[in-house]
Amino acid sequence: MKRKVLCTFSLLAYLLLFCTIFSPMAQREMTVLATVKQLDGSVYHNNTLSIYTYCWGQREGLFHIVEGTGWNSGSRIAEIDPLYYTVQRNYGEYISLHPGTKYTIVLSATKAPQTGDPVQIVETTQSPGEKLILYTPNGATATQPLQNNFTILQQGEKGMLMDSIRLEMPFFEHQIQQSLAKRFDAEGMRLYSYTEVESFLRQLPMVALLTGLLLVGLLLWAGTCGLTKKQYPPALLWINFSLTGLTLLPILLLSKTIDLPASLMPQNSFLDIGHYVGEFRNIFAAMDSAGDESLFLLCRQMLLTATAIILAFAVFCGLLLFLENKWRKRYAAKI
């Protein structure tokens, strides 16, 4: 009974430590990056803003940043009551807020804002020579000529690759989409930043490393549990136990270095694999259609690296178990 309780709860302890290391990373990645406009409450200023994030899919809303209390501490997004503003749609999306309002309005955000989301205010930087991936599942017909800073590099049925002289980074999909929507008639258009997708793919091996370390840790835990039986030398138990604990250190280091781009993050849960799969399906369909293979090749390369890492871990574990088995036989023969 004691052994079973100890084994179960040591697993829980290991998982709790892992979660304590993992959750800051998850929370950091899920933080919405936003540009803001600070209204200082002056009654004389013109409170008309051009809001890019105003129409978010089917939902409309105006959001601002508040200091959270209780469990939601830190900067959080909150919705502004529609009573406090009016919409003017004559020359694009313009919002008029009542004079005297003092808000830190969210202008653009890396994903659809929801009340309670943690948020980080960023300043945009103009980045030259960025490439854009357009995914147009229903084809695209040009309605107006493109602006000067956009040039189409490659085009296909379902997607195109565009070059931009300067693009504001971090990538705010909706902001670009609104300006491109005037030039193209494309239903269901999705936009992705080439650089950010590339950065995401390049970090896949690190993600695989993290997963591999977790799996190794779990396997070592299982081994440690088996070693608590009397027939094993206690030194082996302690080696195994410390190895299990040691897997947490690289996980800690990795969690600090992994920095996935915010535009590709899911809405609610960091581990929403379905979202990632869906986004990459769009991206690869667009690139395939436009005739550019670079991302696909990169992805294949990274996946191979990731698989190699996991295989290396598997080999390591196998070796460890083999050695421990040999030791056990030698120890049992001695007794």
Place this chain on the structure above:
Amino acid sequence: MSKRSPFVVFISAFLCAVCIVPFVYVLVSGMIRSGHWTLQSYYEVFLGKTEFLLRFWKSLGLSMAIAAVQVVISAFAGYGFAKFRFPGKNVLFFLLMILMILPLQVTLMPNYLLFQNMHLLGTQLSLALPAFFAPLGTFIMTQSFQATADSVIEAAQLDGCNSVSVLLRVLLPNSSNALICTALLSFADAWNMVEQPLTFLKDFQDYPLSVALASVSPAEPTVLMACCVLVALPPLFLFLFFNRELGSGIAAGGEK
């Protein structure tokens, strides 16, 4: 081998169910969110947000510190009460037992004034200091040490042990059950503290996990359930692991 009568089996099963079902309920209801099965609440508590886990480790540290210090103080005091005679011993011991029975409120209120003057309000010390000197541990240790025969101690003293080594080498190994029991009960008390943080601490950020959940409920009720599982883990582990020792340790306080 006499068979168990079906009546007894039924009663035992019923009692087991009454004890276990609430835990299972809390575990399962954390997985149902607005009508359908989802692990989103558990994700939020364990993987998505850091607040719950950080507060968990902080409370764990506090409770373990309280348990450790209380065990040490109780061991020394228990030795003094059990094996020595000094004037006023019975009166002091009686007072200690009364102190043990008193509800917390009686001393909580004047402690607030005391801490106000010592400028300790709002610190974790205000929670820890009274708990260090709780009399329950001393009581259990005294009862347990009294059960050890004097002859063993005298033999050790003849071998040249002074008081502290008598304590460490003779009494403690024999009373390991009581020691574990003291540690467990003081940990459980510290882990479930409610009144002291609400009285002595002002800022929500300082509250230990047990009170923080009670005073400000997380947005979703299922998240609260998942947190409840988190809060139940340490005492559950300790009480399951030390089940046997607990039985004889508590009872050491109940027999002579």
Place this chain on the structure above:
Amino acid sequence: MKLQTKKAWTAFLLILPLLIGCLVFYGAPFVLVIWFSVVRGNGAATQFVGLGNYAKLMENPVFLLAAKNTLGFLAVGLALILLLSYAIALLLRSPAQRSSLLQSVVILPYVMPVIGTVILVDVLFAETGLWSKLYNLLGLPAQSWLQGSSAFWIIVLLYLWKNTGYSVLILLSGLLTIPKDHYDAAELDGANRWQKLRYITAPQMWYSVFFAGVFSLINAFKCFREIFLIGGEAPDESIYMLQHFINNSFKKLSYGKTAAASLLLTFLLCGLFALCYRFVLRKEAYKR
């Protein structure tokens, strides 16, 4: 003689940490309580009123309600818990009847954190809770169980569920110290189960029963946590306890009432405890 003094000094040194701590954090506050109970007013206007605060307290209907509720809860709760845990301990005693699962599991409700028990009470006994649903199934109207006299019984039930395991462990341990040959001898004499219980088990269990009672009393006072979290500072009438009274008086800064109530409670417990302790010592005197 010298050895005695030396031993006495060693003893003092050993209990010194506890003594200092208790004096600072329990003794000094207690003296403060005594002081507050015999004065009235704040700051410069304090005047010594002797037992005036106590007299006023006795006429205070809120205090009397709290005292009635607390004493009622203690009486009912302690009686029920001792009976229940005695029964369960008897059940667990014989190896043939014992369920090892039950033995390990009986302490589990004690482990449930406070927030968990509050949630459970809410789930079961809120107006839309499971108990109401049961009532609806039987065609009876649901009421708000946490208001009104049913709240008292809910708290008693909560107390029983949470703390029976603790007493069971104490009583079980006491039962197991009774030598088996007493029972064998009695069986040879033709005693049935009730007679064995009455003449062999019960007389040897006084000490265990006393301590089960003491610890159950401690746990009963700790039940205030759940009552506070369920009902807040001003719960329903039937579960307004002395601790609520002390708490609220302190918040309103009427230290006199707070102190007087605290002291009354202390003296009551002192007296009760001393009486029971002497009773038990007499019953167990034959052992020494």
